[in-house]
Amino acid sequence: MIKESLKYIATELDDFLKRKYNSQESRVQLGAILDQGGAIPEENRNKVLVTLVNLEHETTTNTTLHGRVNSGKLDQYYPPLSFNMNILFSGLFNQYEESLKFISDTIYFFQAKPIFNAQNSPSLDSRVLQLTLEVLKLNSNETYNLWSSMGAKYVPSIVFKVRMLTFQADQVMEIVSIINTQGVEARPV
Numbered sequence: 523m524i525k526e527s528l529k530y531i532a533t534e535l536d537d538f539l540k541r542k543y544n545s546q547e548s549r550v551q552l553g554a555i556l557d558q559g560g561a562i563p564e565e566n567r568n569k570v571l572v573t574l575v576n577l578e579h580e581t582t583t584n585t586t587l588h589g590r591v592n593s594g595k596l597d598q599y600y601p602p603l604s605f606n607m608n609i610l611f612s613g614l615f616n617q618y619e620e621s622l623k624f625i626s627d628t629i630y631f632f633q634a635k636p637i638f639n640a641q642n643s644p645s646l647d648s649r650v651l652q653l654t655l656e657v658l659k660l661n662s663n664e665t666y667n668l669w670s671s672m673g674a675k676y677v678p679s680i681v682f683k684v685r686m687l688t689f690q691a692d693q694v695m696e697i698v699s700i701i702n703t704q705g706v707e708a709r710p711v
Contacts, residue, residue, distance in 0.1 A: 527650055527687060528607070531638070534638070535550050535572070535611075536549060539631075550572060551565060551569040551572070553572075560673060568615050569615075570612065570614075573612065574609060574610075577608075578605060578606050579604070580605055605686065605688075605689070606683055607683070608658055608684075609683075609684055611680050625679060632682060636654060636656065637655075638653040639653075653684050653686075655683070656682065657680065657681070
């Protein structure tokens with residue numbers, strides 16, 4: 523679901539940029555900034571690159587067991603796991619001014635559409651209830667550490683926090699019988 527969500531966000535941004543510049547050329551790429559050899563892959567050049575830089579467990583969500591009634595029994599499931607994603611949008615253009623232009627366009631796009639859900643994004647994966655994007659404020663030290671950890675040189679970029687992906691497997695933890703008797707009294711012996 524992580525891949526599908528990131529691809530969806532990248533595709534939506536790319537469609538916006540194509541419309542804005544009346545172009546068929548793709549300007550958004552999902553991927554790592556550098557390949558394993560430390561070079562920028564050719565397919566990432568002259569693009570806004572979308573990169574997952576952190577996945578954090580959301581601990582404020584409901585942690586109680588969940589259940590569904592199935593043939594007179596209750597199927598119990600472990601509580602879902604929820605995560606926030608920090609996504610880096612980098613302007614990897616040969617010309618610095620192009621990087622600034624496309625990062626600005628990225629900001630405009632997510633300012634105008636900070637929420638993706640079934641109502642405004644019908645082709646969003648049905649397992650994703652909603653994706654909410656907000657700017658993640660990084661100070662200069664945090665920005666330096668982020669780029670250093672990736673082994674790359676800084677380019678114009680912005681990080682958005684995407685709230686929230688919820689994972690719920692369909693694997694049943696336990697099946698519990700449901701007591702459906704009315705009018706039974708408990709009497710002392």
